[in-house]
Amino acid sequence: MQDQLPFADLPEVPVVSPWCQRWRERRHSWRRVRDGGFDARRYRVDGVSEAAAKAFVLAHHYSRSYPAAKVQFGLYDVSRRVDQLAGVAVFGIPVSRAVLTTPFPDLIPFTQSVECARFVLLDECPGNAESWFLARCHAALLEDGVRGVVSFADPVPRRTASGVLVMPGHVGTIYAATNAIYAGRATARTVKLLPDGTVFNSRTAQKIRRQEQGHRYAQEQLIALGAPRPRPGTDPACWLSEALAAVGARNIRHRGAHRWLFRLGRSPREREEIRLGLPARQPRPRQPDLEYLAS
Known part of the structure; x- marks a missing residue:
């Protein structure tokens, strides 16, 4: 229709x-x-x-x-x-x-x-x-x-x-x-848009940076889009920045x-x-x- x-x-x-x-x-x-x-x-x-x-x-x-x-x-x-x-x-x-x-x-x-x-x-x-x-x-x-x-x-x-x-x-x-x-x-605000059209919100990013409950699921979302897996000892904030760049996340003015x-x-x-x-x-x-x- x-x-x-x-x-x-x-x-x-x-x-x-x-x-x-x-x-x-x-x-x-x-x-x-x-x-x-x-x-x-x-x-x-x-x-x-x-x-x-x-x-x-x-x-x-x-x-x-x-x-x-x-x-x-x-x-x-x-x-x-x-x-x-x-x-x-x-x-x-x-x-x-x-x-x-x-x-x-x-x-x-x-x-x-x-x-x-x-x-x-x-x-x-x-x-x-x-x-x-x-x-x-x-x-x-x-x-x-x-x-x-x-x-x-x-x-x-x-x-x-x-x-x-x-x-x-x-x-x-x-x-x-x-x-x-x-x-x-x-x-x-500015929102982060992933290649599949979904929003990677600030709360999800915070889970990864602070390694809070749910961070593994959030990481797997980025990995499924092409981000590298975090290496042992890697700072979570640094990995997140690299992962978002690797998958081609876009910033959208909202x-x-x-x-x-x-x-x-x-x-x-x-x-x-x-x-x-x-x-x-x-x-x-x-x-x-x-x-x-x-x-």
Whole structure:
């Protein structure tokens, strides 16, 4: 279906577009909302084990990574002989408390406020499935005492070293369509992009430099891309620098992800009582960023 669209190779269609995005094996495609086809009787939302959620996310999400999770939900297709997992939402714990305390200063981070760290639906899901799924995730979180959710949309497209688009930049189409508050951009930064189009983030680099838990897995990722194995006695920081150069990692200038906020409550009054530490911004983003190589 992707090849039928005039904007098939664009990072993301505008917020006002009648299209919604789907994934399978880290390849994106599009669905027309007007085509409908969503039948709530065909689906259910329930908790899913971390092992199952992780396997699903690693198989289908463009990041090829799994975050530190607090709770995860599955969208199950119950129309089949055996219920089939068709989507996963992971609500996690960000690296910094400030990710939660800045937008929700009165909420207890990691308990009353969380981050929506992964949200991915298979390409077989019809239009409007994501809004239905997200609403039920929020209802379950509210029952567990969560009152605030922070979601980020990364507007910078990801391409392999050969130019193949592997991740369309996101502006937060689904969040805008589900009454989230747009709160501007997160901090601008430079990100390290690997030849396969995935991001080698600063936390992963820190694990290698400090030889923390998970550093071996991170090293193997680079070795699989062509980096030499570290020699005994080699300083981890030096090896990391050499490894990134060996695989041809690129620096990409990033203006900051778009930040969206959900206030959860059983009524409009309950939601409005949650104080925001960041002002609502206008206009909402409509187009993705361009990809800029850092000097």
